[in-house]
Amino acid sequence: AHWLSVRKMPADTPLSEVIADPRIVAAVQKAVDYANEAVSRAESIRRFTLIEGEFTEDNGLLTPSLKIKRAAVTAAYTREIEELYGA
Known part of the structure; x- marks a missing residue:
């Protein structure tokens, strides 16, 4: 805010x-x-892109120790990642 x-x-x-x-x-x-x-x-x-959404433990994108779950993030944001890398 x-x-x-x-x-x-x-x-x-x-x-x-x-x-x-x-x-x-x-x-x-x-x-x-x-x-x-x-x-x-x-x-x-x-290059970067701003995404709508949060990385939380509840949505499966973070571990309990708040580390990024890379496979889950990749699965959730495949389209955005492909756009960044020109795929």
């Missing part, structure tokens, strides 16, 4: 609208660019 209010968006803005907002995409791109300054090109993030 705070992150949205700083960007002059109502706290109840639907996530689908948040991830489609060019200001939000630009803010995330700025953070990615900053992070990329600290790593080599091979380690850098070149």
Whole structure:
């Protein structure tokens, strides 16, 4: 909610609208660019997509110790991953 209010968006803005907002995409791109300054090109993030949804233990995307279940995430977001890699 705070992150949205700083960007002059109502706290109840639907996530689908948040991830489609060019200001939000630009803010995330700025953070990615900053992070990329600290790593080599091979380690850098070149493309990303914002997704609607959360990674939780309840939906099977995280373990009880909050680690990502890669196979479950890959299965849940196959289309998005393929789009990122140009498949």
